[in-house]
Amino acid sequence: MTIPLETVEKIAKLARLKLPKEVAHQKKLQKELSDILSWVQELSTIDVTGVEPLINPSQLFKKSTPTREDKVTDGGFVRDVVSNAPEEAHDMFVVPKVVE
Amino acid sequence: MSKELLKFTLSEAKEALKTKQISPVELTEAYLKQAEDIRDLNSYLEICHESARESARKSEKKYANGTARALEGLPIAHKDIFCTKGIRTTSCSRILSNFVPPYESTVSQKLKDAGTVMLGKLNMDEFAMGSANLTSYYKPCYNPWGYKIGEKHLIPGGSSGGSAGAVAALAALAATGTDTGGSIRQPAAFCGLVGIKPTYGRCSRFGIMAFASSLDQPGPLTRTVKDAAMILQNIAGYDPKESTSIDKPVPNYLSTLNDSIKGKRVGIPKEYNLPGLDKEVNALWKKTQKWLEEEGAIVEEISLPHTAYALPVYYIVSPAEASSNLARYDGVRYGRRVEGKTLDELYELTREEGFGEEVQRRILMGTHILSAGSYDEYYIQALKVRRMIYQDFEKAFEKIDMILTPSTTSAAFTQEKAPTDPLQMYLNDIYTVTANLAGLPGISVPVGLTSQGLPLGMQLVAPAFEESSLLNMAQHIENKAGFPNLYEAGLWNLRAN
Numbered sequence: 001m002t003i004p005l006e007t008v009e010k011i012a013k014l015a016r017l018k019l020p021k022e023v024a025h026q027k028k029l030q031k032e033l034s035d036i037l038s039w040v041q042e043l044s045t046i047d048v049t050g051v052e053p054l055i056n057p058s059q060l061f062k063k064s065t066p067t068r069e070d071k072v073t074d075g076g077f078v079r080d081v082v083s084n085a086p087e088e089a090h091d092m093f094v095v096p097k098v099v100e
Numbered sequence: 101m102s103k104e105l106l107k108f109t110l111s112e113a114k115e116a117l118k119t120k121q122i123s124p125v126e127l128t129e130a131y132l133k134q135a136e137d138i139r140d141l142n143s144y145l146e147i148c149h150e151s152a153r154e155s156a157r158k159s160e161k162k163y164a165n166g167t168a169r170a171l172e173g174l175p176i177a178h179k180d181i182f183c184t185k186g187i188r189t190t191s192c193s194r195i196l197s198n199f200v201p202p203y204e205s206t207v208s209q210k211l212k213d214a215g216t217v218m219l220g221k222l223n224m225d226e227f228a229m230g231s232a233n234l235t236s237y238y239k240p241c242y243n244p245w246g247y248k249i250g251e252k253h254l255i256p257g258g259s260s261g262g263s264a265g266a267v268a269a270l271a272a273l274a275a276t277g278t279d280t281g282g283s284i285r286q287p288a289a290f291c292g293l294v295g296i297k298p299t300y301g302r303c304s305r306f307g308i309m310a311f312a313s314s315l316d317q318p319g320p321l322t323r324t325v326k327d328a329a330m331i332l333q334n335i336a337g338y339d340p341k342e343s344t345s346i347d348k349p350v351p352n353y354l355s356t357l358n359d360s361i362k363g364k365r366v367g368i369p370k371e372y373n374l375p376g377l378d379k380e381v382n383a384l385w386k387k388t389q390k391w392l393e394e395e396g397a398i399v400e401e402i403s404l405p406h407t408a409y410a411l412p413v414y415y416i417v418s419p420a421e422a423s424s425n426l427a428r429y430d431g432v433r434y435g436r437r438v439e440g441k442t443l444d445e446l447y448e449l450t451r452e453e454g455f456g457e458e459v460q461r462r463i464l465m466g467t468h469i470l471s472a473g474s475y476d477e478y479y480i481q482a483l484k485v486r487r488m489i490y491q492d493f494e495k496a497f498e499k500i501d502m503i504l505t506p507s508t509t510s511a512a513f514t515q516e517k518a519p520t521d522p523l524q525m526y527l528n529d530i531y532t533v534t535a536n537l538a539g540l541p542g543i544s545v546p547v548g549l550t551s552q553g554l555p556l557g558m559q560l561v562a563p564a565f566e567e568s569s570l571l572n573m574a575q576h577i578e579n580k581a582g583f584p585n586l587y588e589a590g591l592w593n594l595r596a597n
Contacts, residue, residue, distance in 0.1 A: 008464070015423060015467040016430070016444065017460055018452040029461070035523055036465060040412040043481050046488070053483030054490055056314040057300040057539025058344040061564065065301065066347055068340050080202035084434035093432050096443050 110327035124173025128156035172215030195454025205307025223262030231528035233261025257287030282532025285544035289507035289557025300539035304339035362396030371407035391580035416482035423466025511554035
């Protein structure tokens with residue numbers, strides 16, 4: 001199974017990753033992704049009738065993972081929150097202009 | 101003299117401190133010196149001299165005035181995936197190379213509150229994606245056992261490679277790690293250490309950089325089973341800050357460590373006897389079964405029929421979750437930024453520069469799996485098979501108490517011999533991923549050396565929340581195995597080898 005190069009480009013766009021410029025490098029990536037996908041393909045042969053997906057093991061331990069009340073427990077850390085920002089102004093994150 | 105202090109294990113050091121044979125300050129100085137002396141291994145990314153000395157002085161006072169806490173004055177180190185307040189934390193990714201967390205992870209906070217001295221931050225695979233510590237932005241790190249056989253580029257395993265290398269080279273009494281598909285147990289096995297991956301939710305993931313949230317679980321790497329029990333005792337427990345954290349009392353792990361295992365039933369899954377299994381590993385597997393029988397356990401063959409599907413399931417679920425988790429690294433709120441003309445260009449350039457090859461590959465794979473058209477075919481199908489893998493264990497545990505398997509199919513390999521094909525590298529996790537998929541606790545215990553002189557480990561897997569039984573049986577294996585004492589083996593002395 002081979003994923004078309006256009007599909008690789010499409011998923012790279014979705015993932016906001018710039019693909020390598022060299023075609024050889026792109027082809028290598030295409031091959032690696034195709035190989036992995038072919039390998040995991042064998043799962044499609046398994047009969048899963050009546051089986052529910054297991055998304056997270058905590059589904060198995062329901063009684064032991066309580067949810068807490070939905071209320072604010074802290075706050076007032078604006079300086080901490082923006083302390084690692086590449087660019088900030090007036091306690092806010094700065095990005096390139098998005099509205100014309 | 102200072103090197104002699106390295107001979108104490110965590111539990112022995114605690115006794116020596118308590119009885120005032122040694123002081124926290126001299127112990128910390130010995131470890132800081134050792135961390136410097138093993139620079140060639142590249143285990144440490146950063147050594148925190150000043151803060152370590154300050155904690156040691158504080159511990160000194162606590163011992164003097166009789167208020168010493170559970171792990172007072174014991175020098176340890178953290179995998180660089182644990183956020184440490186005010187100390188740079190990078191997950192060994194370029195994208196986080198300037199990140200200084202404004203908060204502390206629950207696990208590192210608990211260890212701080214227990215009185216440990218934090219020596220520094222440890223190397224790892226980038227965002228924990230790897231099995232040989234070769235994907236770190238800060239260069240690979242190495243396994244001190246390699247120096248004993250003339251291979252300076254022996255890999256320590258991964259992703260907690262720096263943790264394993266540092267503890268094995270006696271440059272920390274214990275280290276934290278995280279295990280998503282074997283990242284504690286495999287490096288522990290490769291470096292002759294004990295490594296435990298607790299039940300999913302037993303230890304809080306708060307403040308640990310997420311790779312695959314339904315699989316990630318923190319745990320310790322230590323020299324002995326008792327040391328592992330001591331660390332686990334202090335990091336396990338409910339954390340309201342983490343939605344999958346388990347609200348169950350934490351038993352006293354030390355009190356049952358030496359209980360008899362007479363009559364305990366140990367299952368040997370026939371599906372784990374793979375054609376590619378190394379002969380020496382297989383022989384030690386059999387030997388371990390014999391040891392357990394000598395201790396009164398009943399060993400029997402069992403079947404976990406969906407084992408062969410575990411790796412494919414893992415390589416669907418983990419990249420899917422990773423692609424979602426790593427979407428947060430966008431060059432806007434933290435981490436490195438590469439400027440672009442538009443916001444989209446900024447994202448793309450930032451992520452292209454910031455992520456390494458393996459991480460990008462997994463993000464692409466995960467994005468594809470979660471995209472419309474592939475979601476049901478791959479993701480949902482994998483999650484259903486995941487439940488079948490869990491059900492295999494559930495059924496097995498109706499008749500047996502514990503499962504015994506090798507931790508890895510072979511001993512550690514050198515950087516030069518490491519597979520370059522990603523698929524081949526993925527096969528490293530073959531014995532360990534099943535426990536992550538099913539949320540079960542697993543431990544790797546060193547059992548012997550290959551003819552070449554490299555460590556091998558055996559894995560025990562127990563039902564959920566049975567860490568006590570796991571540690572108890574592991575203790576019996578440790579007693580029987582008589583694995584070399586790391587200090588006497590001279591692992592700390594890289595120059596002598």
